[in-house]
Amino acid sequence: MNSMRYFLLAITAAQLAKTTNNDENALELNIFCAIANMAKDAKLENATASDLGQDYEDAWRDIQAIYTMTSNETYYEKGPVTGEKDKAGGGGKEPAYDSAWKTNKRKEFEDLKTKDFTGKQVQKYLRRAPSSFPQLTAIKIQKIYEQAAKLNSDVDQTTQQISAGEQAIVKAAHEALYGEDAAIKGDASDGADSYSFQADHGTACKKSAAAAGATLASDMVCLCASGAASQNADTNSKICDSTDTTFSAQQLDYSSQRGAITAFGHIMTSCSKKHSTPELNTANINNLLHAFRNAIGRHPGKGNDDHTYRFGKGKAASGSCSGEHGTADVCISYAQVLGKNTGRKDALTAIKWVDKLLTVKGKLATREQQIKRKQHQLSAMITLAAVAESLYEEAAHGRPQADTKDPIPKPDKVDPPQTKACEKHKKNKTACENAGKCEWKGKSDTEGNCKPKEGEGQKTQGPNDGTAGGAAGVDCGKHQVQQACEAENNDVKPGHKAVCGRIDYVDGTGKLPRPECGSSSFLVNKEISLMALAFVSLPF
Template sequence: MDIMLRKKEIKDEDEPDLTEAATAAETTIDTIFTLTTNDTYYTNGPEPNAGTGAENASQKQNRINKWLLTRSKFDSVAIANTGDKQKYKRVKHKDIPAATRKLLDATHKKAGKIRESIRKATEELSTNADNIRAATRSALLGGDRTGKGAFTDIPADAFTTTYVGACVTLNGPGKSLASDMACLCGSGSSTAPSTLSVSTAYTAGTTYTTDYNTASNGVSIYKTLHSFCEATTEAQPFTPATITAQLHAFATLLGRHTLSSATNKCTFAYGKGEASGNQCTGNQASKHSCVNYPAAFKQNTRTKIGQAIKL
């Protein structure tokens, strides 16, 4: 998920991308309208909007110069599907049959309405994308997160100050997905690569000696895991399919190892757990690091299974 957030690409696989086609159609309509408009419009461009006040000679000339620069791009527009050598050519408005002029004017007005609809839809999509990013960042990092701007570095407030507090007690499991991953790949003390190897086989060349006993160490543990994911996993865009696949993988592994001697039999525990005590001790020697969701359920039946459910 961290990798997807950094990719910043959000899309719906069921919706076709019509951006290129819409842009081409808009260019064609603007070209035809500009090259067939009356002489005044063709020479001076559109008049200032009503309510902007009268313009002096200098302001008018600046407006016309900008228009001429805009108009110049239409001189090089190729007619679609005819090759680059066939360009649109200026046809004076007075030489066009009246019925055709009306059709051209009506087409351009409709295009303007469509352009405004596209603008509003684009704004709505941008807002929706911000909301999606905010929800996903909140799931990964906990708390309320903004969906605007680039994805920032992992903050320490996504983690707690002790392994037990993060991974075993009521308010720890589910604080953030980042913290839960640190629970799987870290321990309270005597951390060694053997602990990390419980969660991933990709540990070559890793110096892994960080204990989960401070929030900043939680960041270090998570970044170690992230570096493996970044090296072995191709970034994917946010789509319903990719999110569903990740949630399915999470649900499949939840409570996979049921140990009858554990306090809660490891039901709903995320990770291997230990067949005694509170099952998620964070003891490096035991290699039984896990997220103790059962403890949270036992103390508060309304607790949900981690931030993943927010997605």
């Protein structure tokens, strides 16, 4: 911003001390040079910050790599489906794949490196088959990949929209400077020609000129050139800049289109040499048009000389912007243009090149929104990559889900009374075996243990199972009142498992018709089941 202020307003004390006709339009030329350089070069904001763009590319690559290295065998071996092909021998279509998948894209993912805790370069992602980690992790990786693929497509679309709008912006900026013509394409080949200027100075610059403001190029010549080709060079271009001896030695005139083209060339050479080039953006357009607006009519006048509409010094009395350097009557009068448009919301739009710059501003505003959207998309991909990394760690170190075909065996539940009955015969093999429900396990007929036979005194635990429903000898199911159910836990020591508790859900069965008092082991099963359900139901 400071450089912009200097660019617009800085006129050295030496310039201000010059004699009449020297540098009197220097401030106005500064403003025009800034606008002209900006429009000519049309330097646009970079659509993607270099660091963010590279981070995005790395993130999308890593997500693809994680998805590939944890994918099913078909995808891992063949890659994504690229289309369809005829089945061998006919009979319909089948998926087509990239034959170079393994040696190209997959190899790129397999060759990615990272540093381990010792600083050694190691393979970043190892193959992890889906069978080696929880199915829920595989589902989440799939979701992340689908979101990332959609996001990548959105980024491509936004990039295309930004690119497609760039030429239209440059073209409109060049039209503000050079004028509208079929020759203006919106590229480096654009330049000033006869379509940029009027037939002579009177048509383009004077108080009576209806074509004032048709192009910025024409107004720039009006600001510095004489109306006739015969005026003395010593009192010519110095009115705009006497410090640049190369420029001030030029004879500038607007006596014809050809003379104007030559004069404009000298002016632009000075502008590009002495002034920087502002970026073409909405803020700079606003600032420069504000400076232009404030400089119109800055030189005082007398009577009804319409000095309010003059840009440049002009003659103090009855000045008509005649292009006469001897009397310093060099300026552009917008009297015919602005004087008839004071009722508009912004009368300045009656100046054609100003209106064209405002068109550029509108296109730039759209582009700036597209750039913001793209930056959000790039950041979102980087965030997704961080999530994918954590899921890869789950896959790398997780265990597969339990196979329901091989259930975990449940511990036997023993009936305490039957156990006590058998223990009475622990020193007598014959008595033990004659008891019917006991079997002898010992070294001799008198040395060993008498225990219940397998299947005898053993019960499958249920939510209301009497003895097995709680601790030994506790029938949790008999309690119908919550206080009585919880009273069974009075003797439980701190840190030990509760004996009984109220339950309303049994794993594998569902919700009970009414709450019951059951073994605390069912409370644990219930908690695990609900936790798993909640985890699967999390929004993703």
